[in-house]
Amino acid sequence: MSDGTGAGEGVRARPRLTVLSGPSGVGKSSVLAELRRRGPDIHFSVSVTTRRPRPGEVDGVHYHFVDAAEFRRMVDDGELLEHAEFAGNCYGTPRAPVERALASGKPSLLEIELQGARQVRAAMPGARLVMLAPPSWDDLVGRLTGRGTEDPAVVARRLEIAREELAAEPEFDDVVVNHDVGSAATSLLNLVVGPVPGTP
Template identity: 50%
Template structure:
C-alpha cells in the first residue's frame, strides 16, 4: 500500500489559508485535515473533535511531555498543537494529511517530519493583506497593526518552504496548489 504524505500549509493571518484548505478538501476527498488540539475556549458553534480538540493547559502540557504532539506553539495566550497518532495512522493508511498551522509549528515539522511537503501561502502585497484583515471586521486597530507586523516577519520566512503560492486570485491559487499536490515528482 502506498503511504500518504504530510502536507503543511502556513502563511500570515488573513492570507486565505482557511479558504484554500476548505476548497482543497471539497475538491479532493482523498485529503484529510488534521484537527488541532487547543487550550482556548470554544467559540460559538465550534464542536469538540470537529473544529478542535479543546483541552485545559494541564492536559496540553502532559501531551507535550509525553510526545503526543507532532508540533505545538503558543499563540495569543493559547496553546495549539497537532496530535501525532492520528497523523501517523492516516499516512500509514495511504491518506495524505493536511496541516494548516502557524510558522513556528511549520518550522518544528521541518525538524520532526523532514519528508513533509511544506507550502507557504503569500498575499499579493502587504496592502492587500491589510485590506483583507480590515474587511473581516473582527480585529481592533491595534490587533490589525500587530498582525501586519507579524505578517512581514512571516513573509520573510517564505524561502524556508518547498513551494510558495501567492493567493491573488482564489481559483488560480487553488490550481497552483493542486499542481503542487498532484503532479508526479
C-alpha cells in the same frame, strides 16, 4: 519555489505530509474549505488549540478545543507532533492521526503557523512546506483590518507577525499566492496529490 502546478509526482508512490502555513488573514481556512469540498482522498489534520471557538467553528472539525491544562498534558505525554504559541494561544498537531494516515498510504495535510512548520520540518524532514501568500502586503492589511472583530492592538501585532512569516518564504518548498480561492486550492491540491487531469 513553484506555484504548485507541476509538483507532487512522488506523492502518489509515497504519500507524505504537506504543511500549509501563512500569515493570519491570508485565507488559509477558505482554501482548505474549498479543498475539502472537492473531496480528495487526503487526511486533513485537526489541530488542538487553547483558543476559544469563533462563531461557526465546530469542535473536532475546525479544531480540538482544550483548556491549558489538557494542552500541557498532551505536550508532556508526547502526543503532539509540534506545538507553538501564537497571539497568546497554544496550538498543536496530534501526532497519531498523521502517522496513521501516512502508514495507510493517504497523504496528510495540516495547517499551522511558522513556528510549528519549523518543528515539523525538524521532526519529519520529508514533509513539504507550502506557504500561502497574499497577492500583496496592502491586500493582507485590508483583509485583517476589514474583519472589525479584534482590538486594533491585536491587529497591529498580527501584522507584525505577518511580516516575520512572509520573510521566512525561503524556508518553504513552494509558495501559492491566493489571488482567488479556487485557483489557490487547485495549486495546493496539485502539490499534495499531484496534478489532477483536466486542471490547469
